[in-house]
Amino acid sequence: xxxxxxxxxxxxxxPPSPAKIGIYVCGPTVYQRIHVGNAxxxxxxxxxxxxxxxxxxxxxxxxxxxxxxDKIYVEAAHRSPPIESRKxxxxxxxxxxxxxxxxxxxRPDAEPTATETMGEIVAMIAELIAGGHAxxxxxxxxxxxxxxxxxxxxxxxxxxQMEDQEPGPLKEDPRDFALWKATKQGEDTSWESPWGxxxxxxxxxxxxxxxxxxxxxxxxxxGGLDLVFPHHENELAQSRAAGQEFAHIWxxxxxxxxxxxxxxKSLGNIQTLEQVLKPPPEGWGRETLLLFFMTAxxxxxxxxxxxxxxxxxxxxNAFREALxxxxxxxxxEEWSRLEQxxxxxxxxxxxxxxxxxxxxxxxxxxxxQGLSLFGLNTLKxxxxxxxxxxxEERDTARKQRDFQRADELRRHIEKAGWSASDTSSGTxxxxxxxxxx
RNA sequence: GGCGCGGUGGCCGAGUGGCUAGGCAGAGGCCUGCAAAGCCUCGUACAGCAGUUCGAUUCUGCUCCGCGCCUCCA
Numbered sequence: 001x002x003x004x005x006x007x008x009x010x011x012x013x014x015p016p017s018p019a020k021i022g023i024y025v026c027g028p029t030v031y032q033r034i035h036v037g038n039a040x041x042x043x044x045x046x047x048x049x050x051x052x053x054x055x056x057x058x059x060x061x062x063x064x065x066x067x068x069x070d071k072i073y074v075e076a077a078h079r080s081p082p083i084e085s086r087k088x089x090x091x092x093x094x095x096x097x098x099x100x101x102x103x104x105x106x107r108p109d110a111e112p113t114a115t116e117t118m119g120e121i122v123a124m125i126a127e128l129i130a131g132g133h134a135x136x137x138x139x140x141x142x143x144x145x146x147x148x149x150x151x152x153x154x155x156x157x158x159x160x161q162m163e164d165q166e167p168g169p170l171k172e173d174p175r176d177f178a179l180w181k182a183t184k185q186g187e188d189t190s191w192e193s194p195w196g197x198x199x200x201x202x203x204x205x206x207x208x209x210x211x212x213x214x215x216x217x218x219x220x221x222x223g224g225l226d227l228v229f230p231h232h233e234n235e236l237a238q239s240r241a242a243g244q245e246f247a248h249i250w251x252x253x254x255x256x257x258x259x260x261x262x263x264x265k266s267l268g269n270i271q272t273l274e275q276v277l278k279p280p281p282e283g284w285g286r287e288t289l290l291l292f293f294m295t296a297x298x299x300x301x302x303x304x305x306x307x308x309x310x311x312x313x314x315x316x317n318a319f320r321e322a323l324x325x326x327x328x329x330x331x332x333e334e335w336s337r338l339e340q341x342x343x344x345x346x347x348x349x350x351x352x353x354x355x356x357x358x359x360x361x362x363x364x365x366x367x368x369q370g371l372s373l374f375g376l377n378t379l380k381x382x383x384x385x386x387x388x389x390x391x392e393e394r395d396t397a398r399k400q401r402d403f404q405r406a407d408e409l410r411r412h413i414e415k416a417g418w419s420a421s422d423t424s425s426g427t428x429x430x431x432x433x434x435x436x437x
Numbered sequence: 438g439g440c441g442c443g444g445u446g447g448c449c450g451a452g453u454g455g456c457u458a459g460g461c462a463g464a465g466g467c468c469u470g471c472a473a474a475g476c477c478u479c480g481u482a483c484a485g486c487a488g489u490u491c492g493a494u495u496c497u498g499c500u501c502c503g504c505g506c507c508u509c510c511a
Contacts, residue, residue: 006441026511034511041511070509156440157507168508177508202509224511228441231509254442255505295449295460299442301504303449311449311461318460318474325474341451350451353459360459360475403470410472421473430473 001055001343003220004299005249006228007154007236011345012249014219017056022218023049024210024247026227027111029066030092031075034099035271036289036304037224037256043290044253044298044346045222046105047374051342054373062213063108064206065093067115068199073187085188089115099273104286105375110213114205121200121208122193124242125179133241137170139182139196145175148237154250155229177234179204203234210235211244221247225255254301280313280417281436288313288433290374294348306437315352316379317432319359319371321421323380324430328362338370348374383429387418391429394420 001014014021025045028038042063049061067089076085093113101107114121125141128134133147145151152158168174178201183190190197210218216239223232232250239246258271279285284292292312296302334354341350351370358367371379383391394409413420419432 009441028511029509038511152440155506158439175508222511225442225505226510227506229506229508234508253511255511257504297451300450301443307461308449314461321474328475347451349449349459353451356459362475398470401470407471419473422469422471423474428473 001052002345003249003251004345006252007247007250014057014249017052018058020058021052021060021220022214023059023061023220023222024206024214024218025061025063025108025221026206026223026231027063027065028096029069029071030089030096031069031071032092033095033272033274036273036276039100039103039273039289040256040293040302041222041224041253042100043103043105043293046103046108047348048220048346049108050106050375051346051373055339055343060110060214061108062110062112062209064209065096065111065113066202066205067093067113068189068205069202076188077186095274099277102273102277102286103290103375104378105290112209112213114200117205117209117212118191118200120212121204122180122191124208124211124238125200125204126194127242128179128238131241131243133238134179135172136195139180139198140170140178141180141195142168142171142176143179143234143238143241144172145177145237146173148241150240151175151237152233154233154236157229157233177201177203177230179238203231204238206231207235207239207242207246210246211239211242216244216246218247220249220251222251222253225252228252251298253298254296257301257303258305280433284309284313284435285433287316287376287379288435290376291315291352294352294374297349298346309435313433313435315356317434319355319367319376319379320381320432321419321428321430322359322362323364323368323371324428325362325364325421325423326425326428327364330365331361331363332366334358334363335366335369338373342373381431383418383431384416387413387416387429390416391420391427395427398422 002011003014005012023045025041028034045061045063049059052059072085072089076083076088125134128143129136129141134141134143180193180195180198181201182196182198190199221232236246276283276289277286288309292309295312337354338351341347341354355367355370358370368377368380371377390409390413394406397405397409410420417431417433418429421428421430
């Protein structure tokens with residue numbers, strides 16, 4: 001198994017299985033409902049975790065929830081009536097769990113919050129100060145970038161070439177970043193620390209949580225491509241400066257783009273994960289979204305549009321039908337083709353093409369097994385009794401060669417969201433899911 | 438200005454120094470009561486310009502275009 005790592009800029013081999021693999025993924029900041037883009041890393045890393053387990057690795061996936069942040073303060077204050085930021089964070093954390101639960105991929109093995117990691121955060125900051133890598137200034141604590149020689153190695157930014165920054169009044173160097181921020185007016189949460197009341201900066205929570213739950217050295221760190229700089233650069237600097245090896249492989253998923261005029265005008269309607277996951281005909285449903293994510297390699301950007309989602313929907317329906325039809329062949333030795341595709345940088349578009357090949361050859365068992373890896377076993381469904389009854393009536397009509405009645409019954413079946421395919425070995429029912437435009 | 442990632446047929450999207458990706462959409466045919474599936478056939482794909490090579494979409498260089506990041510966005 002090998003994966004492309006941003007740090008090395010090349011494919012990096014994982015230790016042979018069985019082995020322990022720790023994965024840390026940056027989760028969302030909970031100030032509003034998450035959108036489809038936020039779901040991409042969630043899906044990719046759950047798939048990866050499940051695949052590595054399948055490959056006999058002992059995997060621990062940690063994905064944090066950032067529940068202390070400027071945006072949360074701002075959003076909570078702008079609510080009418082304003083609410084406590086802690087309440088907003090709790091509410092949005094619950095929504096986040098609900099929304100991602102509906103993806104049907106299981107949950108990370110741990111989902112720590114900044115709030116519950118405060119002890120470790122403070123301890124780590126103290127350690128950095130003791131080591132000369134950080135300094136206190138009027139209740140704030142800043143990381144001393146100059147003290148870490150490899151700063152910039154992840155993003156390949158040359159510190160002196162970076163865009164000019166407004167030097168913070170308390171910073172020794174404009175590139176220094178906050179580890180701890182003294183409480184300011186309007187912030188309704190704070191914690192005691194050796195430097196007074198305050199709250200952690202953004203980057204430190206991830207370093208502290210990763211060390212707490214995965215140890216000083218672990219295999220994979222993931223997140224969106226937009227986090228490479230500064231967030232991950234800073235995490236790496238802090239953790240290494242604190243004497244930890246930190247993550248070996250850095251995976252950054254490509255971003256989701258919204259294209260097309262019509263789409264961007266109705267952003268509000270289809271952008272949130274909640275909306276997209278609504279079952280058809282209102283939304284696209286989880287299976288279409290998962291297939292959509294499969295169509296692009298995890299490192300590539302992906303365009304979210306009616307066209308691309310419709311294409312994914314058509315694929316979902318093709319799989320649904322194939323899973324209902326009779327098995328025509330069962331080339332079990334071909335399973336390794338799928339393994340190879342996924343072991344080589346988790347190439348889901350290639351894996352998808354193999355699944356389509358099995359679909360068209362009628363290799364139903366293999367297809368089902370393959371789809372199950374991605375949480376798509378639900379593409380196989382049993383018809384509800386009332387639909388089966390319609391089909392039985394239709395069979396009778398067909399036997400009597402009353403084709404007008406048979407076609408009428410087919411329309412009833414379709415109204416119920418199902419489709420009837422007449423094959424040489426009888427009629428099969430399969431669920432056709434279509435979003436209404 | 439700096440760093441990085443890309444440009445493949447109508448659309449999405451793998452891959453390879455010479456030999457078929459796959460999906461969606463389209464045209465014709467076989468099959469079918471009708472459909473669906475399946476099968477057959479069809480449409481001059483690899484941004485541009487040089488270079489390396491017997492041969493480049495695949496390697497090298499340059500150009501053009503797109504995207505991301507440059508202190509709190511997954």
